[in-house]
Amino acid sequence: MLRVNKLTDYAVVVLCDLLRGQALRSAADLSASSGVPLPTVAKILKQLTKTDILQSVRGVNGGYGFARAPQNISMAEVIEALEGPIAVTGCAGDSGECCELTDQCPMSGHWTAVNVAVRGSLAEVRLIDMLPEARFMDPDDLSSNIAARHAPAAQQAQA
Amino acid sequence: MLRVNKLTDYAVVVLCDLLRGQALRSAADLSASSGVPLPTVAKILKQLTKTDILQSVRGVNGGYGFARAPQNISMAEVIEALEGPIAVTGCAGDSGECCELTDQCPMSGHWTAVNVAVRGSLAEVRLIDMLPEARFMDPDDLSSNIAARHAPAAQQAQA
DNA sequence: AGATACTGTACCGTTTTAGTCCTGTATATG
DNA sequence: CATATACAGGACTAAAACGGTACAGTATCT
Numbered sequence: 001m002l003r004v005n006k007l008t009d010y011a012v013v014v015l016c017d018l019l020r021g022q023a024l025r026s027a028a029d030l031s032a033s034s035g036v037p038l039p040t041v042a043k044i045l046k047q048l049t050k051t052d053i054l055q056s057v058r059g060v061n062g063g064y065g066f067a068r069a070p071q072n073i074s075m076a077e078v079i080e081a082l083e084g085p086i087a088v089t090g091c092a093g094d095s096g097e098c099c100e101l102t103d104q105c106p107m108s109g110h111w112t113a114v115n116v117a118v119r120g121s122l123a124e125v126r127l128i129d130m131l132p133e134a135r136f137m138d139p140d141d142l143s144s145n146i147a148a149r150h151a152p153a154a155q156q157a158q159a
Numbered sequence: 160m161l162r163v164n165k166l167t168d169y170a171v172v173v174l175c176d177l178l179r180g181q182a183l184r185s186a187a188d189l190s191a192s193s194g195v196p197l198p199t200v201a202k203i204l205k206q207l208t209k210t211d212i213l214q215s216v217r218g219v220n221g222g223y224g225f226a227r228a229p230q231n232i233s234m235a236e237v238i239e240a241l242e243g244p245i246a247v248t249g250c251a252g253d254s255g256e257c258c259e260l261t262d263q264c265p266m267s268g269h270w271t272a273v274n275v276a277v278r279g280s281l282a283e284v285r286l287i288d289m290l291p292e293a294r295f296m297d298p299d300d301l302s303s304n305i306a307a308r309h310a311p312a313a314q315q316a317q318a
Numbered sequence: 319a320g321a322t323a324c325t326g327t328a329c330c331g332t333t334t335t336a337g338t339c340c341t342g343t344a345t346a347t348g
Numbered sequence: 349c350a351t352a353t354a355c356a357g358g359a360c361t362a363a364a365a366c367g368g369t370a371c372a373g374t375a376t377c378t
Contacts, residue, residue: 002238002245002277004161006367009248012270026323039369046325059376060322075273079161086161089168110289111171114234117284118161121276130269165336185354198338205356218345219353 008082010036011044015053015078016131019070024063044082051081075130076122086119087111167241169195170203174237175290177213178229183222203241210240234289235281245278246270 031038048054055067190197207213214226
């Protein structure tokens, strides 16, 4: 096990879908093309917008898009956006909450080594590594984040 | 999140306790000295015995001990013993079970990169790294697994 | 003004997890 | 040989986390 939430799993599916299409996609659109239920997609997108992975545009013709170049987004960021700080055990976590054995617990904080190791390895896996086709796509296409699309000077091939 | 079971957490506490004391300790003994409830300790020890991390000796004066030199036991092994194969998501896991979106799911098997990365980092963290004192302990003491203790020629200082 | 689409919160059913108990088996000791 | 000790294995129950849904609100374009 040591597994991520189902929500995180779906998030990667949705993000890869977003990676593939237009720069700005509505939640309903992403739900239809990814097969993930709309309420779930909405939940995921909202969560990802709180961090600097996605940006949202409200109103008619609004939607979600990458807040920055997707090549620079790591799996560690995605997982942390959905599940909070990567802490393998509560003891070593952010919150001071420790198990009830604090007195005798000889390893308070020693899970840190594990956390650092895991987080480090996740930081090296990029989001686009999850999408096989992306490796062969035009770099210009991949960098289609909101900023690039909305910039006046940007050449908008498919927008 | 991305957290391990509480059971795995306790397992490390118990294992470190075992690392510190006699080569052969009963479940009740380990429960008393670690503070973890006996039924839980028993569950953990039984699980760890199924792999080649611990060995058990039945009957009076029986108990549990390391099946091999604890220096060579990695956190990846401990976690896998308690939680099964390290698979961050079901899709990439061992069992063929995939999500319901198999048709459209473009990333069947691409979590593998994540799994490999995480497992690799966990394999490099050793169990004794979790126990600060262990680094300063006599290597002979640390290698006190059952085989060494029960070997006729072995000098048994504290057994 | 109205339609579209994101925002935030609160709720409930399901699933997973933690913890406990019971019966069985093996071994050392008196 | 009988008994006490200690592990083996499985089943069961209560609690917590998670996934999914719904609803009321806000912003923006046409």
